[in-house]
Amino acid sequence: MPEPIRVRGSVVVPDAELVWRFSRSSGPGGQHVNTSDTQVELRYDLAASEALPPVWKARALERLAGRLVDGRVLVVRASEHRSQWRNREVAAARLASLLGEATAPPPKARRATKPTRGMIERRLENKRHRASLKEGRGRIRPD
Secondary structure, eight states, rough: OSSSSEEEETTTEEEEEEEEEEEOOOOOOEEEHHHHEEEEEEEEEEOOSSOOOOHHHHHHHHTTTTTTTTEEEEEEEEEESSSSHHHHHHHHHHHHHHHHHHHHOOOOOOOOOOHHHHHHHHHHHHHHHHHHHHHTSSOOOOO
């Protein structure tokens, strides 16, 4: 089994809460594809999980609502590689990154500020400069 799935900091998803399923994968592999179960499906019941703090769980349930099956279970599939082991590693990494992003705290709110007087003057001076450059590009008229 790959390394434990670390969400953020010291929070780790225990193996007991993960359900692994394997099936035949399409793609490269020749005749090997027809006989081996290399596609990996990793299921994680987010709503029933005891590993995540309640605040993180609520945040993840809200942010991943569109991805959850029956509003509770997060499903990740991997079938890029020919070996089941590498697909397991990919699926675990995807689950870890999804949970890491979903449990991250919201960004700080932006505080509205007024532009400084110098900034306004520089912007207007730049506009005047650009206007004069463009004005000089016109056709030359004979007098």
